[in-house]
Amino acid sequence: MFATWVGVMLLLTWRTGVIEAQSDPTEVESCVTCHQALPDGPLSDPVTRYGDDVHSGKGFGCVACHGGDGTILGPEAMDPARGFLRDLSRQRIPTMCGHCHSDAAFMRQYNPGLRVDQEVEYQSSVHGQRLVQESDSLVATCVSCHPAHGIRPPSDPLSSVHPLNVAKTCSACHANAQYMADYGIPTDQAEKYGRSVHGEALTVARDLGAPTCNDCHGNHGAAPPGVSWVGNTCGQCHSVQEQHFETSRHGEIFPLIGIPGCAACHNNHEIQAASDEMIGVGEGGICAKCHTEESEGGIQALQIRRLIDSLRIQLDSSRALLESAENSGVEVSQAQYDLEAAHSALVESRAAVHTFRAGAVDSSVAAGLAITDQAFIRGMDALGELRFRRTGLAVFALITVVLIVALLLKIKEIEGPSMSYIMFTREMRLPETRGPGSSDRNDEESS
Amino acid sequence: MSPLRESLTRLWTWFDSSTGLSGVWALAKKKEVPIHKHTAWYYLGGMTLFLFLVQIGTGVLLLFYYRPSSGEAFESVQFMMAEVQFGWLIRSIHNWAANLMIFTLFLHLFTVLLVKAYRRPRQLTWYTGVVLMGLAMAFGFTGYLLPWNELAYFATRVGTQITGVLPVVGDFLLRVLRGGEDVTGATLTRFYAFHVALLPIxxxxxxxxxxxxxxxxxxxxxxxxxxSKEPPRSMPFFPNFLIRDAVGWLAALAILAALAAFIPAELGSKADPFASAPVGIKPEWYFMFMFQTLKFLPAHILGIEGEVLGVLGFGLAGLFLFLIPVLDRKSAAGERSPVFTGIAIAIIAFIVVMTIVGYMVDPAA
Incomplete structure (x- = not known):
């Protein structure tokens, strides 16, 4: 009976007016008093979970979102005349949240750094457009990602929108084939993302800087990147590659023929770590997707690959040489430090691959090779120094042995053939022993 | 007599008349070294002195390039190791000779302790010897920080912190040692002054x-x-004993050169006060037995902090070692003193065992 009554009461109306945090956060609203006394279920759960909600921490109670009068006990508290919101359907939720979150002056009091355009962004998203234009109640609204009564800030590892949890939150719908059946889009994005270099960086290496779903698709304005601006998406982090790509022939042609920029070679959700083997038309070469070995593109790819390989090999060998000198105890830390510039040159060269011109790659490679050559010479010098040390030691040891032998011969000359070398034992006999012992004599002297 | 020889003789006569060196020479020629089964231990003192002289020589050479500031110390040592001709050799020998010197010093002290050479009339020799041990350890402690590398920085932080636990004077001593609240550039210059001026003097x-x-x-x-009833035997100090000393010194030099060539002194990475301390910081080996003992002590013993009690205990142990000639009345009276032989063996065993344990326990534990 009561449940029926509550159901009726939940046919709510929207209210207006300014919401404020409770003046006394310790004051318990009547909603809590009644709802927590209800048996376990959807009507009492919110009370239990709301304690950890970020809004609760800021002093907002039930009335802040649901309206009504929290000072009155009983069903009268939920009288629409007292501002109680009957209708909390999915279509109404963005507006309800936006009531505060789109109000810059209001938000400034509680979280001045928080953006206030989430509602506008949401309306531009695929989710928001379908919600409004097609009355699609299956699409995500605010509470799909920020579960009502348990909202935590994104920095909280328990939050559904913490970087480590975003993929799981999105895949709650997007990996559900049944749920997504009517939309005609794949449901394996989360699985692919998990295998990608970005997914592994985030989940295995726990690198919170690694991108997750919202970094490419946007969060409140979530939408798939368009063919012509995929580069801008990846360029948020890979800016140098993006610049090279934009000025390349590929950057000019791809949008015209509908090829999605970066994703054409690197894939989208299942992006693997880029390797030098991807350059070329041979085995593992990504260029072979479009170019033959004889074509101009194939020839350029081959040249670029040779340049990159030459720098990488030279860098590795110089590094190994210096490491070997270091392990032998020669101080080469400055040379090793200088060699890091060659590694930077290699990184630059790899980025310059996105110009798809061997000439552009060559300038970075040449700079790197000059450094590796220098390091190689320093490594060889260090090994030469090591040989010099060992030879020097051998010569010194020889001189020492000769001197020691000479001294022993001197002792023999003084003491005769019965001398005992260095260590004295009870059996030792000297041709001339003197007595009494100096110790006794000195004892007497000192006394 | 040739004119050259005549000139040299005249020069020597003039020099001798000013210095009286011939008297010293006569004394040296008269000096005798007893011969018995423990004679070999007599070389340890001379060896320690020789290594100390090596330290002075190499230390002065290091001063030509070393710059005592937190901004430049590490770089100057790095420069010495990489760019200065034979810089690596000088620093490595300085490093190894320091370790060998403390090792031979400990051996010298232990043998003197066991044969009870501290007994009358050599009490003062013993007192100065114990003081020299303290000075050598202070040399090691202050010198360790000077390259301003990561390990030295954190080891010094821990080492000075231990001083700070002493009641009443601990805080004052800590500030005096560090030149402030924490180990900083001020500590480095302070340690430098100790290492190259106060301690050598x-x-x-x-x-x-x-x-x-x-x-x-x-x-x-x-x-x-x-x-014993056997007639005492001896040999002249000069040249018999001195030549044997020289053989030992030459051998020590060869060992030092080999160590420097094959295991040069490491430098590591520059100290970063904001970095977290590396796992398993250990002091130099000659402090290990104290460090390990303090680690083993429980947090509280009879209501007193374990660490405080440990530091005080080592202080008292040092005082006991210093006062042994006074405490060992039997040896002073020329009698057998098995109790002090037992104490000496216990001290040596404790130091050796705790040092080994210190190197065997898992640093992360």
């Missing part, structure tokens, strides 16, 4: 007294040999 002065006393009193002969 003090050590040279005490060594002079120590050596003078040895010359004055001669080498001690173990009580049992002294009392």
């Amino acid at each position: 003090a050590t040279i002065a005490v060594v002079a007294i120590h050596v003078l006393l040895v010359q004055r009193q001669g080498m001690s002969v173990p009580r049992r040999i002294e009392r």
Whole structure:
């Protein structure tokens, strides 16, 4: 009976007016008093979970979102005349949240750094457009990602929108084939993302800087990147590659023929770590997707690959040489430090691959090779120094042995053939022993 | 007589008349070294002195390039190791000779302790010897920080922190050592002053007294040999003993050169006060037994902090070692003193065992 009554009461109306945090956060609203006394279920759960909600921490109670009068006990508290919101359907939720979150002056009091355009962004998203234009109640609204009564800030590892949890939150719908059946889009994005270099960086290496779903698709304005601006998406982090790509022939042609920029070679959700083997038309070469070995593109790819390989090999060998000198105890830390510039040159060269011109790659490679050559010479010098040390030691040891032998011969000359070398034992006999012992004599002297 | 020889003789006569060196020479020629089964231990003192001289020589050479500031110390040592001709050799020998010197010093002290050479009339020689041990350890502690590398920085932080636990004077001592609240550039310059000025002056002065006393009193002969009926034997200090000393020094030089060539002194990475301390910081090996003991002590013993009690205990142990000639009345009276032989063996065993344990326990534990 009561449940029926509550159901009726939940046919709510929207209210207006300014919401404020409770003046006394310790004051318990009547909603809590009644709802927590209800048996376990959807009507009492919110009370239990709301304690950890970020809004609760800021002093907002039930009335802040649901309206009504929290000072009155009983069903009268939920009288629409007292501002109680009957209708909390999915279509109404963005507006309800936006009531505060789109109000810059209001938000400034509680979280001045928080953006206030989430509602506008949401309306531009695929989710928001379908919600409004097609009355699609299956699409995500605010509470799909920020579960009502348990909202935590994104920095909280328990939050559904913490970087480590975003993929799981999105895949709650997007990996559900049944749920997504009517939309005609794949449901394996989360699985692919998990295998990608970005997914592994985030989940295995726990690198919170690694991108997750919202970094490419946007969060409140979530939408798939368009063919012509995929580069801008990846360029948020890979800016140098993006610049090279934009000025390349590929950057000019791809949008015209509908090829999605970066994703054409690197894939989208299942992006693997880029390797030098991807350059070329041979085995593992990504260029072979479009170019033959004889074509101009194939020839350029081959040249670029040779340049990159030459720098990488030279860098590795110089590094190994210096490491070997270091392990032998020669101080080469400055040379090793200088060699890091060659590694930077290699990184630059790899980025310059996105110009798809061997000439552009060559300038970075040449700079790197000059450094590796220098390091190689320093490594060889260090090994030469090591040989010099060992030879020097051998010569010194020889001189020492000769001197020691000479001294022993001197002792023999003084003491005769019965001398005992260095260590004295009870059996030792000297041709001339003197007595009494100096110790006794000195004892007497000192006394 | 050739004119050259005549000139040299005249020069020597003039020099001798000014210095009276021929008297010293005559004394040296008269000096005798007793011969018995423990004679080999007599070389340890000379070896320690030789290594100290190596330290002075290499230390002065290091001063030509070393710059004592937190901004430049590490770089100057790095420059020395990489760019300065034979810089690596000088620093490595300085490093190895320091370790060998403390090792031979400990051996020297232990043998003196076991044969009870501290007994009358050599009490003062013993006192100066114990002081020299403290000075050598202070040399090691202050010198360790000077390259301003990561390990040295954190080891010094821990080492000075231990001083700070002492009641009443701990905080004051900590500030004096560090030159402030924490180990900073101020600590480095302070340690530098200790290492290259105060400690050398003090050590040279005490060594002079120590050596003078040895010359004055001669080498001690173990009580049992002294009392045996066999006629005492000896050999002249010069040249018989000195040549043997020289053989040992040459061998030590060869060992130092080999160590420097094959295991040069490491430098590591520059100290970063904001970095977290590396796992398993360990002090130099000669502090290990104290460090390990403090680690083993429970947090509280009879209501007193374990660490405080440990530091006080080591202080008292040091005082006990210093006062052994007074405490060991039997040896002073020329009698057998098995109790102090037992104490000496216990001290040596404790130091050796705790040092080994210190290197065997898991640093992360």
